[in-house]
Amino acid sequence: MAGRLIAASLGPGDPGLITRRAWQALQGAARWCYPVRRRGGRSHALGIVERAGLAVPEDAVELIFPMTHDTETLARAWARAAQQIVPILQAGRDLLFLVEGDASTFSTFTYLARMVQQLDVSIAVEIIAGVPAYNAAAADGAFPLAETDDTIAIVPAGYGLQELEALLPHFDTLVLMKVKPLLDPLIDWLAAQGLLQEALFVEKAGTPEERIVRDVMSLKGEKVNYLSLMLVRNPNRQRGTMIRGCKQKPAAQPQGEA
């Protein structure tokens, strides 16, 4: 009987945001594995459990996922990591993959699990959900992500301002990930939209080095960290009519409503 591959989502960095289930799993019999950028490199995920006061077991397995956008290099790294852990799983031991944030949201775990199941379809995968970084940013910045019936778009800022311009009318909240490469034009765009007062900049959300900036204009020209996001409220969204749940029957629904 093969062991299970279990993703332990640890939240964005604050050990207080580890869930009780992940915490319990960390104290259990499963062997740990964790991602690093290069051999012997620092692991964010491992840093979270260390800050929580846990000792790293000697048999914890380092998996290398290089910092690159080259899809072939990445695919090779995922395949190598899967080949590394499949024998451990096949020997019957559960493996806990330590992951920052939430394992379903912008995480390497998705690729790793896919590769592992390609190698051995009998290996069961389990995921312990966690707190995503932007939820921690919203909490720490007292910035509501969504009120009743609101819409949220979570978009890497790198798709550019034209894309944001197209999305803005549809959303009450934009969560812009990785704003670093276009921070200055983004600030100008927010100013042009009259949204400067509606934006919150958060660097390293949910980590001990978290920085929250309300006066986003003050960031112009600054070199910010790679792990930087912006939350933007759009008070100008025009809402269409809503089809409510409790008062209408499915049979009474029109087909092409707005």
Added chain:
Amino acid sequence: MAGRLIAASLGPGDPGLITRRAWQALQGAARWCYPVRRRGGRSHALGIVERAGLAVPEDAVELIFPMTHDTETLARAWARAAQQIVPILQAGRDLLFLVEGDASTFSTFTYLARMVQQLDVSIAVEIIAGVPAYNAAAADGAFPLAETDDTIAIVPAGYGLQELEALLPHFDTLVLMKVKPLLDPLIDWLAAQGLLQEALFVEKAGTPEERIVRDVMSLKGEKVNYLSLMLVRNPNRQRGTMIRGCKQKPAAQPQGEA
């Protein structure tokens, strides 16, 4: 010195998804308050801590938020709840507001905190972030919400199919909240888009009664629970060029990129 109003996000229902910080806060000296739909009614949030094995303190305060979309009735309820708790806070005791899911995401807490600070601006508000229901749905259904550079839209389904049709080309993942009122037309729309195999239906995500349905077509004509969502992958999204973070300097960015 007034007490603090602290939102304890408890996750979607599984007591294992309570964070360590919220768990610690629940064992602390703060008085509890929790939302109900009507006097003496069942509280989902309270149910989570009860399932976690905690006893409800005798001085826990019930706050009534009626199940209605009438904005005046709701505003009165928020104001009444705020008037109920402000004296407790002014007397110096911390108050823990128990909230399902994440307090920043589709939660009553936003309104309550606003009303409390309108009554007494000196009252400090803190938020402990939590796991949103759709993250639990994704984990339990092994459904990745976002891979690298993906885009996510979180949209109440009630805005209708025309709205979804407009958003689809921009997103890799749609998280459709409250699908009940238009489940049948939504299933037909997914079929027409060739997305039936890319959809996952989850009822009462992250609760003990969670139900996951992969064959969404089988739901046609069924009356599902009010707390039902659908996760939809869109493998057909055409991606624009991305502006990468690590290789370019902010000064080198063009202004209107796609």
